[in-house]
Amino acid sequence: MLFRVRRLLLRSDRFLTDAALRVECGRVVEVLEKPGRIQGKTVDLDQGFVCPGFVNAHAHLELGGLAGRLTATGFVGWVRELVEARKSQGKADFARAFEGGVQRLLATGTTCVGDIDSSGVCEERAAPLRIVCFREVLDAGDPVRVPSALRRIQRALPKKRLFQEGLSPHAPYTTSPELLAGCAKILRRRPLPVAVHWAEIAEEEPWLLRGEGPLGELLRPPSTPLGQRGLELLKRSGLLDGRLLLIHGNHPAREDFERIARAGASVVHCPGTHRFFDRSAFPLRDYQRAGIPIALGTDSLASNEDLDMGREMELASQSFPEVEPREIFRWATEGGARALGLGDRLGRLEAGFEADFVQHPHEPADAREAVLALMGPARALKSWVAGSEVRTNADA
Ligand SMILES: [Zn+2]
Structure with a gap:
C-alpha cells in the first residue's frame, strides 16, 4: 500500500512536501520524495499534514x-x-x-x-x-x-x-x-x-x-x-x-x-x-x-x-x-x-519503522511550523496504527 502525502513530517527535523510512504505488513518499507506518477493502489492524503503518532x-x-x-x-x-x-x-x-x-x-x-x-x-x-x-x-x-x-x-x-x-x-x-x-x-x-x-x-x-x-x-x-x-x-x-x-x-x-x-x-x-x-x-x-x-x-x-x-x-x-x-x-x-523499549520501531517514520501515523488539519511549510501547530490542544483528522486506519467511536 502506498500513502501519497502532501505534507509529511517524518521526524522532528525532516519535513517533505509531495512524498509517499510505502507500507507493507504494518511497517514503512520506503519513503519516496516527489514520487511522480504512481501505479497501483494508493491512499491520497492531500489535506493537512502527516506525522508520527x-x-x-x-x-x-x-x-x-x-x-x-x-x-x-x-x-x-x-x-x-x-x-x-x-x-x-x-x-x-x-x-x-x-x-x-x-x-x-x-x-x-x-x-x-x-x-x-x-x-x-x-x-x-x-x-x-x-x-x-x-x-x-x-x-x-x-x-x-x-x-x-x-x-x-x-x-x-x-x-x-x-x-x-x-x-x-x-x-x-x-x-x-x-x-x-x-x-x-x-x-x-x-x-x-x-x-x-x-x-x-x-x-x-x-x-x-x-x-x-x-x-x-x-x-x-x-x-x-x-x-x-x-x-x-x-x-x-x-x-x-x-x-x-x-x-x-x-x-x-x-x-x-x-x-x-x-x-x-x-x-x-x-x-x-x-x-x-x-x-x-x-x-x-x-x-x-x-x-x-x-x-x-x-x-x-x-x-x-x-x-x-x-x-x-x-x-x-x-x-x-x-x-x-x-x-x-x-x-x-x-x-x-x-x-518504552521501542526506540528502533516507533517515534519517527522511516524504512523499518512501524506505520503508526496521524493526519492533522494544519498546513505547515516546514518541520518547525509543523511542530508549532502540534503545540496546544491537538486534533487528529485520522490515525493509522500498523498501517491500518483506526476507527474510533466518533467514526461510528
Ligand atoms: Zn503515575
Whole structure:
C-alpha cells in the first residue's frame, strides 16, 4: 500500500512536501520524495499534514472516572482521596475509563501509550492503538504481602496484537526490597520494560532514609527504616538499567544523574500533573546535561485535565521556553518510544519503522511550523496504527 502525502513530517527535523510512504505488513518499507506518477493502489492524503503518532510514556487510563473528583492540593491528601475514591469504583468503571482514555488518545494524535494497570482491565482488553501494559505491584513496604503481590505477575501475558507487556513496581516507598527483588527475578526470565514512580515528591527521601515525614500518614512506619534512597534501592535490586522508566523524577539527588545516565534509563516528565500539584521546576537541565533521555506522559485524569500530548508539549514549552519546540516534539515521540523499549520501531517514520501515523488539519511549510501547530490542544483528522486506519467511536 502506498500513502501519497502532501505534507509529511517524518521526524522532528525532516519535513517533505509531495512524498509517499510505502507500507507493507504494518511497517514503512520506503519513503519516496516527489514520487511522480504512481501505479497501483494508493491512499491520497492531500489535506493537512502527516506525522508520527505521539508516544505517551505514562498514563493510568483506568483512573479516568476520577476526572475532576480529587481536589486536595498536597500529594499526601490527594493519595488519600484517590484511595477513598477508588473504593467506589468497580471493574466496569475502570473498563469504561480505559475505553474512554483510548478514544481520547486517538482523537488527540497518540498511537502508543505506556499504561499502568492496577485493576487488570488493560491486560484483559484489546485496543486499536499500541499499548505497553505495565502491570502494577505494591506491598506498602510490608514483606508479608510479597507472595500475593507477585502472584499476579508470575505468568507472562498472552500475546496480543499491538500489545506488549511491562512491569511496574509502584514506587520505592510502596514496594519492599523483597518485592523489588521478586520483580528483578521475574525480569531475568522476561526482559520487560519497567516503570517506577520515582522521586516524585521531596518527602520520599526522609521516609526511606529515616521513616520520617508526611508519608507516615499513608504508610505504616517500618520497624527499621530502609536507610537508602529510592535510586539506591532500585540499583541494589538490579532494576536500574536501560529498561527502566523513572516516572516524574522531580527530586533527584546530585549523584543520581550519572548513575541514571550510565544505566541508560529514561525519565518521564508529566507536565500536566506537575502543574496540577503546582510543583517547583522540573530539573530538566540537569538531566539534559547528563545526557539522560526524556519522555513525556499525561499521567492520569485524577491529576491532569486531559490525555492530550499536544497540550503536554505546550505546557512543557511554557515551563522551558528556551527549549526548541522540535526537541519537545522529540520527547513526545522518539523519547517515549525509547523509554518504552521501542526506540528502533516507533517515534519517527522511516524504512523499518512501524506505520503508526496521524493526519492533522494544519498546513505547515516546514518541520518547525509543523511542530508549532502540534503545540496546544491537538486534533487528529485520522490515525493509522500498523498501517491500518483506526476507527474510533466518533467514526461510528
Ligand atoms: Zn503515575
